[in-house]
Amino acid sequence: MSILFTPYKIGNREIKNRFVKSATYESMATPDGMVTDKLIAMYTLLAKGDVGLIIPGFMNVHPDGKAMPFQTGIFDDTMIPGLRRLTGAVHGHGAKIFFQLAHAGMQTSKEVLGRTPMGPSSSRRDPVYLFKPARMTQDDIMTAIRAFSDAAQRAAQAGADGIQIHAAHGYLISQFLSPFLNDRDDAWGGTDENRFRLLKEVLTAVRRVLPADMPVIVKINVNDFAPKDGVTPELAKKYCGWLAALKVDGIETSCSLPVYSFMNMVRGDVPVRELTRAFPLWKRPFAWVMTKRLEGKYNLEEGYNLEGAKVIKSATGSTPLIAVGGMRSLRFMEQHLLDGTMDFVAMARPFIREPLLVKRFREGTAEAVSCVSCNQCFAAMMHKLPLRCYNKNL
Numbered sequence: 001m002s003i004l005f006t007p008y009k010i011g012n013r014e015i016k017n018r019f020v021k022s023a024t025y026e027s028m029a030t031p032d033g034m035v036t037d038k039l040i041a042m043y044t045l046l047a048k049g050d051v052g053l054i055i056p057g058f059m060n061v062h063p064d065g066k067a068m069p070f071q072t073g074i075f076d077d078t079m080i081p082g083l084r085r086l087t088g089a090v091h092g093h094g095a096k097i098f099f100q101l102a103h104a105g106m107q108t109s110k111e112v113l114g115r116t117p118m119g120p121s122s123s124r125r126d127p128v129y130l131f132k133p134a135r136m137t138q139d140d141i142m143t144a145i146r147a148f149s150d151a152a153q154r155a156a157q158a159g160a161d162g163i164q165i166h167a168a169h170g171y172l173i174s175q176f177l178s179p180f181l182n183d184r185d186d187a188w189g190g191t192d193e194n195r196f197r198l199l200k201e202v203l204t205a206v207r208r209v210l211p212a213d214m215p216v217i218v219k220i221n222v223n224d225f226a227p228k229d230g231v232t233p234e235l236a237k238k239y240c241g242w243l244a245a246l247k248v249d250g251i252e253t254s255c256s257l258p259v260y261s262f263m264n265m266v267r268g269d270v271p272v273r274e275l276t277r278a279f280p281l282w283k284r285p286f287a288w289v290m291t292k293r294l295e296g297k298y299n300l301e302e303g304y305n306l307e308g309a310k311v312i313k314s315a316t317g318s319t320p321l322i323a324v325g326g327m328r329s330l331r332f333m334e335q336h337l338l339d340g341t342m343d344f345v346a347m348a349r350p351f352i353r354e355p356l357l358v359k360r361f362r363e364g365t366a367e368a369v370s371c372v373s374c375n376q377c378f379a380a381m382m383h384k385l386p387l388r389c390y391n392k393n394l
């Protein structure tokens, strides 16, 4: 039997195979963040398709940490019954489910929040929405940490098998980790140890409230691809070594600060027309020029985060490593599981197109994914459309 279909543990949770559905914003919750039947139907189908571990799209832990208009929320106890229906549906088909807990920090908009977004620093104007973020006070930081631990408690009450702290992709924790975005000189910035402090405090706080056997994993950038001074694989290795010392139950490696280098996160085609049309008329010429410039520069390379993953693996020892980013063929996945580069294969876009993909792999009716990384699903998100494959040749 292929290693892909062998079980492996994250903490004390046995995952039935090595396939992970990486978190993907669904744009399917109600405007106030409640789970809908549509969301449940999507994950029921994925669980039926034999994915070992499902990580639904990022859930905001606080109303001030909301990134997208139809994002699932986990910031209030009234959300627990809906979330419980979601875990129940997935468990009914033998899959495990971890909730990804997130706070957007300054990577959101006034339109979504109804107030100025806040982050570690206020020096950099948001290049897309042009606002200057509010610099978080000590109280704001403590509120955010508390929001993560309250949300973790709700995840446990809703029956999630584990949680994933979102420390990647330019959201709040990633902002603090990044020397490019964090120019503080207090306890939360100025040195690598200080920039790591928010992640460490969040990890400690969630652990304090969760049942001892509930795994906590972290998604982190192995490279920010910032214009300058961002997280590099070497800095990520230092951070991940500290995560391993704190006995985190797993690490998922990703990359990019989307506001500054969004195509690095996904790679593949640049849907110039669709992305441009997501902006108000007066911004479109500028958006057209900016996105057109990216065309052809980010072609998908299979397993594009694996070089970074290899660097951090030397510091993380036996901590399970989940690698996402351009996993496309069975042979490639198998080879990198066998050589120990990763312990789990995570995919996002391929599962949007083919929820039954793992089943097809297992039954031998597919050897590679059919997703062509056209990124229409990514552009659809900007148009507030629900998550699905929008490839015109489907």
Ligand SMILES: Cc1cc2nc3c(=O)[nH]c(=O)nc-3n(C[C@H](O)[C@H](O)[C@H](O)COP(=O)(O)O)c2cc1C
Pocket: 022, 023, 024, 025, 056, 057, 058, 100, 166, 168, 169, 219, 254, 265, 266, 324, 325, 326, 327, 346, 347, 348, 349, 350, 377, 378, 381, 387
């Ligand atoms: C439409 C869309 C939504 C995404 N939403 C999230 C998210 O909520 N949380 C997250 O950590 N990553 C998110 N990502 C990034 C993916 O998890 C993944 O890291 C990236 O797509 C690369 O993997 P792939 O090549 O398998 O698609 C999203 C990606 C896409 C295309």
